[in-house]
Amino acid sequence: MAVAVQNRDGISAPQQNQSVGWALASLSLATLLSSLGTSIASVGLPSLMQTFGASFRAVQWVVLAYLLAITTLIVSAGRLADMFGRRPLLLGGIALFTSASVLCGVAPTLWLLIAARTVHGFGAALMMALTLAFVAETVSKERTGSAMGLLGAMSAIGTTLGPSLGGLLIAGPGWRAIFLVNVPLGLLTFALAWRALPARSKTAQAAQGKFDAIGTVLLALTLAAYALAMTLGRGHFGALNIGLLAATALGIGLFAVAQKRVKNPLVQLARFRDPQLSASLAMSLIVATVMMATLVVAPFYLSQGLGLDAAMVGVVLSTGPLVSTLSALLAGRLSDRFGTNRMTVAGLTSLAAGTFLLSLALTRLGIVSYVVPITVTCFGYALFQTSNNAAVMSGVGAGERGVISGLLNLSRNLGLITGASLMGAIFAVASAAAQRGIGQEILTSVAAARGMQVTFQTATALVLVALILALLSARAAARIEPSVS
Incomplete structure (x- = not known):
């Protein structure tokens, strides 16, 4: 007679697998919601301009x-979870x-809607910071890549689904539905x-010291200054942008000083001496910068450049x-099978x-000149993102x-x-230089192609x-592994 194998907690393997499956389902839905919250709102901006009689600069x-x-909140959210438990x-x-x-x-005015969207973002920050952290707690190290691949797929689905779902909802019930659809989900x-989700996610750090409120405020203000410097002016830097960048530099310095002086800092600056972690964070920033170009420049x-109508542009994008x-999902399996370092390089x-x-x-190749390269690009992005996330999270302690x-x-x-700022500015400068002397306000095919090339x-x-x-x-990892074994 077959006997169900039990772990040391008395839970049989089938029960444990089922529990992990439900946990991953909840983390996947949380990932979907946070990405959908970004993409679905963008398609509603024209309707909001009409409804509230506002300018684009206001509704953006x-x-x-x-x-x-x-x-501004995402790092602090992760630190709070490490101290007081990830599940709550x-x-x-x-x-x-x-x-x-x-x-x-239900917001009656635009500014109340913007205030509510700020709270929306705080909730999304908590979800985004903790879904990755929970993966290492719910699945074995050998399956981390597959789990990261699943979350990556859900994030991509949210990004893809947002514009189409938002368009259908605006055409039907109206713009309010693009936010209310999140409620049942x-x-x-x-x-x-x-x-x-496991209740045993509270770490030993919960009883150690106080939360670093000063570091949290300094980091939030620094990140907000940088984000505003990059978004205000739509790529045209002026005195305000320069001032915000100066404030960012000052904020970084003050934050570093504050972290050295407190007993329980928000971020352990010594962690950045780990070359693998620093490299992973730098690579993530670079790749995200590059991928944003496909959203900003490609339309x-x-x-x-190719002369496609609006409907066809949407389909190709x-x-x-x-x-x-x-x-x-394939990237996750490849990462588990061949190792995160190899697949990061391959991606x-x-x-x-x-x-x-x-x-x-x-441009002479038509749509093919975009579809084939973007397929290669996005496959590499999925492979990199999954492998890099798995490499970072599998090597981090529970605390x-x-x-x-x-x-x-x-x-x-x-x-x-x-x-969004840098790649947009490069495209604008390159295409304007190519069009100089033509005397047309509408971007020509040659200028668009040149802007694409330089970007x-x-x-x-x-x-x-x-x-x-x-x-x-x-x-470096290959040198460390033999010495550890």
Whole structure:
């Protein structure tokens, strides 16, 4: 007679696998919600302009407030979870996100909507910081890559689904529905998380010292200054942007001093002496900067360079997120089988090849000149993102998973913000230079192609820098492993 194998807690293997499955389902839904919260709101901006009689510069804060809230809180959220337990913080984040969705959906004025979106972002920051941290707690080290791949796929699905779902909801019930749709999803996520997530996520640090409030405020203000410097002015730097960057530099210095003086700092600065962690965070920032170029620049290339209409531009642009979604699960399995360091290098190699092909901007090939390169690019991105996340989180102790997860998400967010400004500015300068003397206000095909070329030449150079970091990190890891064994 077969006897069910039990672990030391008295739980049989099938029961344990089922519990892990439900836990991953709740983490996947939390990831989906946070990414959907970004992408679905963007499509509603024209409706918000009409409803509230506001300018684009005013309604864009519906998106910016959400992103700024995530950026400023995400590291602090991870640290709080390390101190007081990840499960209650994640449940609180889901509840906050769901409640804010209701507030957004019933907001009577634009500024109340923006305030509600800020709270929305705080809830999303808690979810984003803690989903990665929970993976290392719920699955074995051998399955970390597959779990990271699943979360990556859900993030890509949220990004892909947002514009199409948002368009359908705006055409039907109206703009309020793009926020209210999160409510039933949030309730389902909360119920699953309450049922499945392990309660033993409280770490030994809970009783050690106080929360670093001064460091938290300094970091939040510094990150907010940088994010505003990169987003205000839409790529045209003026005195305000320079002043905000100066404030950012000052904030970094003050934060570093504060972290050295407190007993329980928000971020252990000594962790950045770990070359592998520092390299992983730097690579994440670089890759996010590069990937943002595909969102900022590609629409201009497709519409003006290739002459596609708006509907066709939307269809072609969906190629990238679709490839990322389909590749993420495969990337997780490859990472588990061949190792995170090898797959990180392989992902960056594919990413470099894809951005190089995009830099050729062969308009004579039509849609193929974009679809083939973006497929190579997004497969490389999925492979890199999954492997890099797995490498970082599998090597972190239980007491630091929250804050390291927050730093990993922060590096990605800062990359997206930097990419939106930097890559957009490079495209604008290059295309304007190519069009100089033509005397047309509408971007010509030649100018759009030239802007595409210069932008992705820059992107390729950045990816090669990340690839060098990955090779150096892999070599250092290879030297450490024999000495440990």
